[in-house]
Amino acid sequence: MxxxxxxxxxxxxxxxxxxxxxxxxxxxxxxxxxxxxxxxxxxxxxxxxxxxxxxxxxxxxxxxxGLSGDNEWETAKMDELVACVEDFLIQIAPWFKEQEQAKKVEIFRSLIDTTIIPFISAFENLLISNGTGYFVGDKISYADLAIFHIFWFMNTKILPGSLRKYPKLLEFVDKIANIDNIxxxxxxxxxxxx
Incomplete structure (x- = not known):
């Protein structure tokens, strides 16, 4: 995996x-x-x-x-956002671990409104408020790559097409996915x- x-x-x-x-x-x-x-x-x-x-x-x-912040504050903000991703992963872990399909569906349904949609919305708003196309500062950082990974995975594996209602996040994911090395x-x- x-x-x-x-x-x-x-x-x-x-x-x-x-x-x-x-x-x-x-x-x-x-x-x-x-x-x-x-x-x-x-x-x-x-x-x-x-x-x-x-x-x-x-x-x-x-x-x-060279993918951390230009100063201590930027690096701390990157760490903050990655910690939010980590919190999200902990919250959805029961869904990943559940083997019984009926329970898995039930868990997922409860996570949509309580966890998944608020998480997506919050990150869409963070991206809009920074205004640079990145989450912290004006260039790509390790936080962007960690955030990209969770949203790429969500948009392609967990909830295909889930970012259509979140144009800035979708644009961000497409931009990172199309960097030559990525x-x-x-x-x-x-x-x-x-």
Whole structure:
């Protein structure tokens, strides 16, 4: 699955940095779990060291590859927006985890009005209020790539066409998806359901 490592992969792709994208089969995970810092994925391996926690990995790569803010305030605002994405993922996690189809539909129906629509609306308004086509400042940042990922996934996998009523978000997703390095990554990455 793309999972929580995808924003980091997008950062690498955007920056044109080659990386090894090692994905773990479910059957392999029990044997590998104890070799990770906290028994979780993703893990970034750099010069024989390991860094865990997806959002920490993203911030580390952003700073290293010039995708964090121009100042501390911008970086903090980027972190704030990514934390909002994280909160959203936690709220919709029960839907992803549910295996029984009837319960899955019931959970999804309750999430539409209470969680999903408010989340989309809030981010549409944030994009409009910044007025630059990006979420913080006037150039692409790691926050934009994390936000792009969730809305691309939503618009193509969870709720196809869900952004039609949100023209600025749809324009944003299309713009990021058509950046040469991002477009190339999307075309070549493994095809997954999630």
């Amino acid at each position: 793309m999972g929580r490592a995808e924003p980091a992969r997008l950062i690498f792709a955007y920056a044109g940095v080659n990386f090894t994208d090692e994905r773990i089969e479910k059957s392999e995970w029990p044997a590998l779990k104890s070799t990770t810092p906290h028994g979780q994925l993703p893990v970034l391996h750099v010069d024989g060291k390991q860094l865990a926690q997806s959002r920490v990995i993203e911030r580390f790569l952003a700073k290293k590859l 477009k190339k990554w999307i075309a070549q990455r493994p095809k997954t359901e999630a």
